[in-house]
Amino acid sequence: MMTAGASESRLRYYGLLIIAMAFWGGSWPSAKILVGIAPPMTIGFFRFLTSSVLFLILLFATAPEPRRIFRRSNLRILFLLGLTGIFGYGILFLTGMRFTTATQGAIIAGFNPATVSIVAHIYHKERLPKRWQYTGFLVAFIGVVFVVGVQALLEFNIEYLIGNIIILVAMFTWGLYSSIGKEAMKTLSPLETTTGGSIIGMLFFGMGALTEEVWVLPAMFDPVFWINALYLGSCVTFIGFLFYFMSIEKIGATKAGGFINLVPVFGAVFSYLLLNESIFWTYGIGLLLVAIGITSINYPIGKETGNAEQT
Numbered sequence: 502m503m504t505a506g507a508s509e510s511r512l513r514y515y516g517l518l519i520i521a522m523a524f525w526g527g528s529w530p531s532a533k534i535l536v537g538i539a540p541p542m543t544i545g546f547f548r549f550l551t552s553s554v555l556f557l558i559l560l561f562a563t564a565p566e567p568r569r570i571f572r573r574s575n576l577r578i579l580f581l582l583g584l585t586g587i588f589g590y591g592i593l594f595l596t597g598m599r600f601t602t603a604t605q606g607a608i609i610a611g612f613n614p615a616t617v618s619i620v621a622h623i624y625h626k627e628r629l630p631k632r633w634q635y636t637g638f639l640v641a642f643i644g645v646v647f648v649v650g651v652q653a654l655l656e657f658n659i660e661y662l663i664g665n666i667i668i669l670v671a672m673f674t675w676g677l678y679s680s681i682g683k684e685a686m687k688t689l690s691p692l693e694t695t696t697g698g699s700i701i702g703m704l705f706f707g708m709g710a711l712t713e714e715v716w717v718l719p720a721m722f723d724p725v726f727w728i729n730a731l732y733l734g735s736c737v738t739f740i741g742f743l744f745y746f747m748s749i750e751k752i753g754a755t756k757a758g759g760f761i762n763l764v765p766v767f768g769a770v771f772s773y774l775l776l777n778e779s780i781f782w783t784y785g786i787g788l789l790l791v792a793i794g795i796t797s798i799n800y801p802i803g804k805e806t807g808n809a810e811q812t
Contacts, residue, residue: 518760521744526767529603539720541595542709549703551734556696579697586678587702593671601664607768611791620676641794647787
């Protein structure tokens with residue numbers, strides 16, 4: 502039986518998760534603003550420079566052996582993390598946002614848990630407890646089709662279609678990053694894994710920013726650029742990941758992962774409020790189907806429920 506103290510603690514972490522999801526949802530309109538001001542490599546560099554500094558401060562303040570992430574034995578896995586989930590995902594995310602709307606991108610992001618499961622199925626040979634749960638992938642994908650394809654047919658815009666496809670590819674890149682991250686966390690903590698990946702990704706973006714001649718860009722003197730770049734680095738990347746992993750540790754990965762369904766909701770709402778973007782009926786159907794599909798995939802069954810509580 503759950504005590505009052507345990508119940509309050511659980512509610513506290515639910516609150517942290519909602520804050521994290523709100524930050525992640527806000528990344529979509531923020532990125533849309535940024536790609537209209539600066540090129541993607543420059544945006545990515547300052548985002549992950551900010552997060553890397555904050556992660557390193559936290560790592561050296563809390564970890565018993567913070568320097569071990571720089572050991573040669575860890576460099577290969579951290580290189581792959583930075584290449585896939587930070588640089589690879591980041592460049593696809595920003596490139597996609599140059600073409601599509603923040604609302605459409607945020608709803609497609611709701612497919613993210615499915616891509617994580619698909620890649621884990623291939624990479625780690627993970628299986629869902631029940632066969633019927635695999636229908637969740639189909640339902641979620643149909644939801645994405647409603648956003649990517651149906652609206653494009655009703656009101657055709659080739660740029661939206663291109664951008665949406667790029668965002669969908671970014672989701673699979675994130676799925677690969679998640680599986681590599683699971684491998685990394687056999688020897689490194691979540692904080693060490695995220696810190697190392699962020700640093701490597703920042704270096705990749707930094708090399709790209711040099712080709713964009715970042716030092717002469719007008720964006721360097723634009724306060725809107727700095728507000729949004731610092732928001733992505735501090736709130737979305739640093740605080741968002743910190744709250745998410747804290748919650749996984751306390752309430753389990755299954756329950757914490759379910760909150761990701763809030764990201765497209767927050768993303769669509771913030772895009773409407775901040776950018777005055779249109780929300781079509783097809784987006785609502787797509788969002789609903791994605792949520793149903795992801796819920797089916799992550800539905801706790803039998804012993805798996807108990808295990809999730811102890812994660």
